[in-house]
Amino acid sequence: MKILYFAWLRERLDRDGDEIDVPDDVSTVAELMDFLAERDEGFALATQKRQSIRAAVDEELVEHSASIRGARTVALFPPMTGG
C-alpha cells in the first residue's frame, strides 16, 4: 500500500511517502496509524495528536474509522488551509 504525507507531516517525517505491506488485521485508517506508529517512532511523535491528522483513501476524504481494505493509496495530512 502506498502511504502519502503532506505539509508539516511530510516535513517532520522527512519523506513524502512509504510503500508498505499492511497486515490483514489492519483494516481502518485509525488502525493503520497505530500500525505506522508502532513501527516508526518518528511517525508516533509526529501524530501524537490524532485529531489533527486528516486522511484520504484512494483520493476520497474520509474519517479515521473508514476502511482501508483493498485501498491502493492512503494519504495522511494536517487540516487543510487553502483558499
Next chain:
Amino acid sequence: MRMRLQAEPFDPGAESNSFLARAKGAGASVTFTGLVRSTPDDPVEELTLEHYPELAQRQLEKLASEAVARFGLIDADIIHRFGTLRPGEPIVQVMTLAPHRHSAFEGASFIMDTLKTDAPFWKKERRADGEDWVEARASDDEAAARWWD
C-alpha cells in the same frame, strides 16, 4: 464547470471576462478573488502552497457540482494556484453564474467556505524570522459547518 490548478499567476480580470463571455441566460455573476495577505504589522515575504493534485482536482469538482445543484447555478469555475506566491498575488478565484444575485453570492460563498476546509492545500508563510505552516482556524471550520446545519 472548469477547475484549474496552476503554478503560474493568473489575471483575475481577464479570467472573469472570459467566464462572463460564456454566460447564457444568466442575470447575475459573482467573482471572488483571494490574495496573498501581507500587512505592515505582519509582513509576509512569500507564501508557498503545497497541494495533493489528484485529490485537489476531485474536491474542487465536487464542491463546484454541489454548489451548482444546491443553489441552482448556471455555472461555476474555480482557479487555484500552488507553488510560491508573492504578497498581493491572487491565490484563488471562484466565479459563479446564476439566474439571480442571491444564488450567485451564496454559491460563491459556499464554495469558498468549504474549499478552505475540504480542499487539500496547505499554506506556508515566510517572514523575516523564518517559515511557518499556517494553522487551520476554528473560524474557518465554523464557516464551513454553517452550510450543513
